[in-house]
Amino acid sequence: MEIKLASKVGFCYGVERAYEKALELVDKNKKVYIYGDLVHNNEVKNELISRGVNFFYSLRELPLDSKESICIIRAHGIPKKDKKFLSEHFYKIIDLTCPIVEKVFNYAYEMQQKGYFIVAYGKKEHAEMIGLKGNIDENKIEIIKEPIPFKHNKICIITQTTMDYHNFKNFASNIAQISEYNELIIKDTICYETKIRENEAKDIAIWAEFVIIIGGKHSSNTRKLYEISKKYNENSIHIDSVNELKEQNLSKFKKIGILTGTSTPNKSINEVIEFLRRGF
Ligand code: SF4
Structure with missing residues (x-):
């Protein structure tokens, strides 16, 4: 079986930057909060939580220890007035709005x-x-x-x-x-990341007999890749983890393409590749 992985997979630049920074801070024993979800991917969120990163979702429900904590502003950016409010209520804010x-x-x-x-x-x-x-x-x-x-x-x-x-x-x-x-x-x-991934989605969907799109079910850019792929190849599937592949009969396909959204962690991609190579 031939496997073709898109050239751009895994986190995009903006997500990677925010993710790495959050982990760098907790590794230095800082108390870190992210305002809102970093990405629409539960695996990534659970990984961050297990490493000590905290989340909050409303300015009306600030963490009780905000004055001793760092608040990260995620890649999507926030309104100016919210940023001001956070800077007044946290020890420090780190603005990781994607450039x-x-x-x-x-x-x-x-x-x-x-x-x-x-x-x-x-x-x-x-x-x-x-x-x-x-x-x-x-x-x-x-x-x-x-x-x-x-x-x-x-x-x-x-x-x-x-x-x-x-x-x-x-x-x-x-x-x-x-x-x-x-x-x-x-x-x-x-964003160029979006364009490259969408162009490749079409090429891979035309080349492959079966296309796997990996990413959170609420990730709109992953869903869009799925829609593009489906347009050119009926045999397209959107999964958020390798477990969903186990129900598929893939043995009849000789060419499998893999695409991912900008919030899909490398771990999920590697698990899928390993599963395909092992030969289900
Ligand atoms: S604009 Fe959005 S998709 Fe593009 S690199 Fe930044 S966070 Fe990622």
């Missing part, structure tokens, strides 16, 4: 300063979009997934870093057609 996400926040801010109304292609409830809105003037931005007409002198269309490129292109050209404006800028702010 790529931060660049988008800064870009949107600069464009607003130049008079542009921001239209962001994204999910309103996604942490990154909440962070974006909270770092710029929230009255001059609309976060949407379906195009609607706008009427502004200057419009700038950007996107959540993890959205699909082709959908973004359609979205932006639709807005351009139905809106009224004097100036329009379309800026593709999708």
Whole structure:
């Protein structure tokens, strides 16, 4: 059997950076809290908890020992006012907002300063979009997934870093057609990690007889890889651990492709490869 692993697998740059930093701090005996989930992957979360990292999810329920603890801001970023609040209530905060996400926040801010109304292609409830809105003037931005007409002198269309490129292109050209404006800028702010993984998903799905997509069931970028793969190959499966493979009859497939989301730990990938090599 031939196994083809995508060239980009495991944590993306932003997640790896936050994960390593959290572990480095607990290894130095620091009390560490992460505000929100670092990634949508239970295995990663349980691993961090077992190594001594703590989590909290609401600013109204701060840990009792916050004044003696370090708070990590995860890769998605948070609103400015929340960051200020945390810095007032924790001994120290370490902002590990992914630099790529931060660049988008800064870009949107600069464009607003130049008079542009921001239209962001994204999910309103996604942490990154909440962070974006909270770092710029929230009255001059609309976060949407379906195009609607706008009427502004200057419009700038950007996107959540993890959205699909082709959908973004359609979205932006639709807005351009139905809106009224004097100036329009379309800026593709999708992260390169997302693009590389999505392009490869198509190639691997076409090559393989069976495709395994490894990642948390709530991870939207993993789900997207699954959708792309499924489009080109009916025999695609989304699993979050090797256990789900054990129910599959894989002996008939000679070419197996493997893709992973940006929050999938190497441990899960290695377990799948080992399982396939052992010959179920
Ligand atoms: S997907 Fe890209 S933007 Fe998002 S955390 Fe990872 S590297 Fe940063």
